[in-house]
Each structure stands twice: as C-alpha cells, then as structure tokens.
Amino acid sequence: MPNFRTRFSQSSEDQRVRAKLFGIGSAGCNIVDGAQFPKVAFSTSSADLARSHADRKVLVGQDRLLGISDADSDMMKRLPSIVGHELLDVFNNTELAFIMCGLGGVTGSVGSRVLNSVAKSKGVAGIAVVAMPFSAESFQRREVAARALGGLLESSAMCVVFDNDKLSSLAPNLPMSRAFGLLNGIMIRPVMDICATMSRNDISVFREVVGGSTYARFGLGLARGDERVQRVVDESLSSPWFDYDLKEVTSAIAVFSSADPWEKEIDKVLSLLESRLPSVRILWGSYADPNLGERIRLSLLLCKAK
Ligand SMILES: Nc1nc2c(ncn2[C@@H]2O[C@H](COP(=O)(O)OP(=O)(O)OP(=O)(O)O)[C@@H](O)[C@H]2O)c(=O)[nH]1
Ligand SMILES: [Mg+2]
Missing domain, CATH: 3.30.1330.20 (Tubulin/FtsZ, C-terminal domain)
Incomplete structure (x- = not known):
C-alpha cells in the first residue's frame, strides 16, 4: 500500500475543535494543570483538587465534602450512579476529550476507563494519554497499570502511552519528582499540537485514519x-x-x-x-x-x- x-x-478559529482536558487522580491533576485549555480535575482526594487550577473539579466519593484519598475500586466502578449527572455534564460542548493520568494507582486506572466510556456514550472522541509506572515502583502497580491499559485500548478512540522507564534515556539521574515534571510537559505537547490544528470537521477523518x-x-x-x-x-x-x-x-x-x-x-x-x-x-x-x-x-x- x-x-x-x-x-x-x-x-477558521471558530471552527477549531472544542477540546477538553480531564486530569484523573494525583498524576492526572498534575499533568493537566499547566495547560491553557478548558480542564476538569477529577479525583478521590481533596488534596489533589485543592492544588489544581482546573476550571471544574470533581471530587468522587461517598462523602463528597471530605473526599476520599484511598479510593476503592468498587466505588469507582459505581461512579456513574454516584456522580451521575455531573459526570455526563462535564462532556458538554466538547468534541475531543483528552483523558490524562498515570496508571498504576486506583483513581487514574479505574477513573480513566470510566470517563472514557462516558465520553464514548456521549459521542465524544476520547483520547487517553497515560503514563506507565517506573519499574522501580511496585510490581503490583505495574500489574494494575497493564490491566487498566487493556481497558483503555478497548474504550478510547486512541490511547497514547508513555512508559516512564524510557524517561531515563532522555534525562538520566533525575530525581522522581523532577522526572514527573519533565514527563508532564512532554505529555501535554501532542495535546497542544493537535488542538492547534484540528477543526470540528476533522473528527471523522481522525477516527478513520487512526482506525482500529x-x-x-x-x-x-x-x-x-x-x-x-x-x-x-x-x-x-x-x-x-x-x-x-x-x-x-x-x-x-x-x-x-x-x-x-x-x-x-x-x-x-x-x-x-x-x-x-x-x-x-x-x-x-x-x-x-x-x-x-x-x-x-x-x-x-x-x-x-x-
Ligand atoms: N506523569 C506523571 N506521572 C506521575 C505523577 N505522579 C505519579 N505518577 C505516576 O502515576 C502513577 C499513578 O499514581 P497516582 O496518580 O498518584 O495514583 P492515583 O491515580 O491518584 O490513584 P490512587 O491515589 O491510588 O487512588 C504512579 O505509579 C506514577 O508512575 C506525576 O506528577 N506526573
Ligand atoms: Mg492519588
């Protein structure tokens, strides 16, 4: 071929695709924070949301005032019934949703799949942009991340994967916090570039080119x-x-x-x-x-x- x-x-500018960024969990909230786009921070931890500069913050938990920092995956699976209308509303006026997180914890791993599924059900093209944990993190984290990735590949229009371990070839010997800062800047780059060039009419060609x-x-x-x-x-x-x-x-x-x-x-x-x-x-x-x-x-x- x-x-x-x-x-x-x-x-023209007014035909630009209406994109929204969704930062999920601690890493997700950090990743989207600096970006100049409409953004929603979504977490089980009120501390993540307190730090965030997102336009809209969604605290997920049975007690939404206090927040829950230790998410439990059963609760996350029932998410639509818990925060139902808000979960649907956040996709209003949106054609392209960038769903961003680090996989391996509970909130990002489960929440990203849930949000992707809600985006899909609303006809919004969901692009998952995710980081895979460093090998130095626990084996369990990597297992959780691998399972979550499988779900995202099924439910998203496209899933962009950044393996944290590969960062070492770009910036060896960086302390973890600096490495995450560097990665956050890299992960937002394709989002900015796609949004700067894509118009509403391009969604169908995007789906067609990316295909399966x-x-x-x-x-x-x-x-x-x-x-x-x-x-x-x-x-x-x-x-x-x-x-x-x-x-x-x-x-x-x-x-x-x-x-x-x-x-x-x-x-x-x-x-x-x-x-x-x-x-x-x-x-x-x-x-x-x-x-x-x-x-x-x-x-x-x-x-x-x-
Ligand atoms: N790119 C990036 N990745 C991060 C950052 N912080 C943590 N990570 C990675 O993301 C993975 C998930 O961590 P968190 O975001 O803290 O987890 P969470 O989604 O909040 O989940 P729980 O706290 O377990 O409910 C970690 O295993 C790290 O590999 C960050 O600031 N930026
Ligand atoms: Mg967290």
Whole structure:
C-alpha cells in the first residue's frame, strides 16, 4: 500500500475543535494543570483538587465534602450512579476529550476507563494519554497499570502511552519528582499540537485514519540551522517511546510548527517521514508558533495495532 497523506482541514478559529482536558487522580491533576485549555480535575482526594487550577473539579466519593484519598475500586466502578449527572455534564460542548493520568494507582486506572466510556456514550472522541509506572515502583502497580491499559485500548478512540522507564534515556539521574515534571510537559505537547490544528470537521477523518490501531506513542523533534528538516525528522523518530520496528506503524499524526510555516519545508518533512514509514497513512497539520524563533518542531504520534 502506498503512503497516503491527509491534511487537517484549514478552518477558521471558530471552527477549531472544542477540546477538553480531564486530569484523573494525583498524576492526572498534575499533568493537566499547566495547560491553557478548558480542564476538569477529577479525583478521590481533596488534596489533589485543592492544588489544581482546573476550571471544574470533581471530587468522587461517598462523602463528597471530605473526599476520599484511598479510593476503592468498587466505588469507582459505581461512579456513574454516584456522580451521575455531573459526570455526563462535564462532556458538554466538547468534541475531543483528552483523558490524562498515570496508571498504576486506583483513581487514574479505574477513573480513566470510566470517563472514557462516558465520553464514548456521549459521542465524544476520547483520547487517553497515560503514563506507565517506573519499574522501580511496585510490581503490583505495574500489574494494575497493564490491566487498566487493556481497558483503555478497548474504550478510547486512541490511547497514547508513555512508559516512564524510557524517561531515563532522555534525562538520566533525575530525581522522581523532577522526572514527573519533565514527563508532564512532554505529555501535554501532542495535546497542544493537535488542538492547534484540528477543526470540528476533522473528527471523522481522525477516527478513520487512526482506525482500529488505537495504540499510539509520541516522538518530538526540535531543530534549527542547516539541515533542520532532516534533523527534526530524525529526532522525532528517535523517540525513546518508538522502541519497536517502525514497519508496524499503520498511521501517524504529524504536526509541524515554526514561527512562519513554509509549505515547501513541510512537504520535505512529510516526504522524509514517508520514506521512513512505509505504508503509513499520515494525517498532518501545521501552525505558526512565534515562540519557536529559528527552530522548527515536529510532533509525531505513531499508531499501531494493539
Ligand atoms: N506523569 C506523571 N506521572 C506521575 C505523577 N505522579 C505519579 N505518577 C505516576 O502515576 C502513577 C499513578 O499514581 P497516582 O496518580 O498518584 O495514583 P492515583 O491515580 O491518584 O490513584 P490512587 O491515589 O491510588 O487512588 C504512579 O505509579 C506514577 O508512575 C506525576 O506528577 N506526573
Ligand atoms: Mg492519588
């Protein structure tokens, strides 16, 4: 099958996709906190919500005033009957829901699946963006995370997975708290880039391109100077999260940005990507980011079958 490019429709600001971020559990609330999008923080712990700057905060628990920091999974499974209307309302005026958390604890692992299912039932495209625990965390956490991931792959339109262990190749010897801060910034990047380029009309093409291969990983390239096109592609494809044969990739979402995007440069980037990703359908977009100065940036989500 030859490569096939599809561009996000270039529409006006008022046609932009209405995206909302959902941070679930302690990690999820941290991940979404800095992002400039409508956001909902959702937790069993009132401490998570107290720290959060989200527009809307949902405390889940039988006693919603006091909050519950030790979530129990039976309670989370009954979530819709407990916070019913609020759980449905949070998806109003939304076409794209980014459901973000660290897997391995109870709140994020169970809550992300529940929210994804509610999004699906409301016809909202749910993109789960999740971190898998470090190996240094307990075996039990990794087991919980692996099970939760299976559920998310079933229920989401796409599930972007960040394995925490791979962070060590990007930033070795970082203390855990700094590593999480770094990861939070990386996890929000594809969200920002998709939202900057995608319009409401693109939801159906997004679903079509991503198709059944809902399992995605992320690579980022940033380059300046001579050969910046070649280097931005090389850097994005050398992401520590692309630790499998690129021949397995079935579709890709590529977002190019620079201070003043230039069609010829974008075309070169796409041609290079196509030469490295045989038989891949690429959904792509571009936008101007004046903060980049002389640099160009490529955000790449590679999708493959589960
Ligand atoms: N990216 C990121 N990951 C984190 C952060 N804090 C913890 N994690 C990861 O996320 C996993 C889940 O941890 P929490 O978010 O604390 O768990 P929770 O969803 O609140 O669940 P419970 O507290 O058990 O109900 C951990 O095992 C870590 O691997 C963070 O600030 N950012
Ligand atoms: Mg927690």
